[in-house]
Amino acid sequence: MSKKTIGIIVGSLRKESFNKSIANYVASLLPAEYEAKFIDISDVDMFNQDLEDNPPVSWTRLREDVKAADAYLFFTPEYNRSVPAVLKNVLDVASRPYGQNVWSHKPAGIVSVSMGGIAAFGANHHLRQTLAFLDVYPLQQPEAYIGNVMGLLDDKGNLVNEDTKNFLKSYADAFTAWVEKF
Template sequence: MTIKILAISGGLRAASSNTALLRAAQQLAPEGVEIEIYEGLRDLPYFDEDLEGDVPAAVTALRERVAAADGVLIASPEYNYSIPGGLKNLLDWLSRPYGESVLTDKSIAIMGASGSPFGTVRAQNHLRDVFHQVDAKVVSKPEVYVGANYTRFDEQGNLADETSRNLIAGLIAALVVQIQRNALIGASA
């Protein structure tokens, strides 16, 4: 059985190092694990409770993709010590309607790259707070904070740093374990 992971980048730039992290994750995924990168972040309207009665098609499609995935992998930059606005907007849409979030009990892994020597530690902590609110199952380790991102990628935008690649491979392995654990708990319930 193939494990399906939906990967979401919080970076909108064409040359986003966070999207590049997701491409590296695709390369590092073990056999039996399929990682698909979501490319619709720009298409989402701003979250607005007035739209909840007539949910926009882009939001419905995203919710369906998250619900169908066994797990979610997020790579996020850090802006002003926090989560980028586009990613927060996406998470707000996924958290609704209240009590019916497609993120509840979903296995989630988080990583990120930035130019800061601290990587994306603050943004990832804020993401953990969001996922705590919706009762998602977040992988706690390994933590993947790719700092000084401008030194970690080659000229084609590929992740060349072996330490970062090893951490991402470990994160994917931990996400797979979390997915399998959730499946066992769900089967016994």
């Protein structure tokens, strides 16, 4: 049996990203028969339909990376009650040109991470709305909202809170069970 590739997409580009810290931890929880592949979104040119006939190299690479994944794990902060522009851009780029959506028919998980108490609830639900249109099947339960993240990590960005570690382990288990249904 070949390994299943989980495309991990972190919607924060910040070097010391809290989302990336949580993504690294969750990736470490995946079973041996899963391979976590972080999909770099830092250099993806902004979507512009005028470029579809001659797409930038970053679009082609992104589409190949997305298509190669068997499932996705999204980690998103919340910017102005929605997802960051960089995350929305990669969703748009990999769903185009019309009729060539490479996200389609695959399972996904969403973890929203925030410094605030509502744990990026708005971003999590906006992302779900977009994924539904893209024909991606996000895990419904458990939902993963990680709030007040600065109190959960040490100064090197390592998760140190045992309750959060236990929750993320149960989330990773539920996610892999979800992926197996496909």
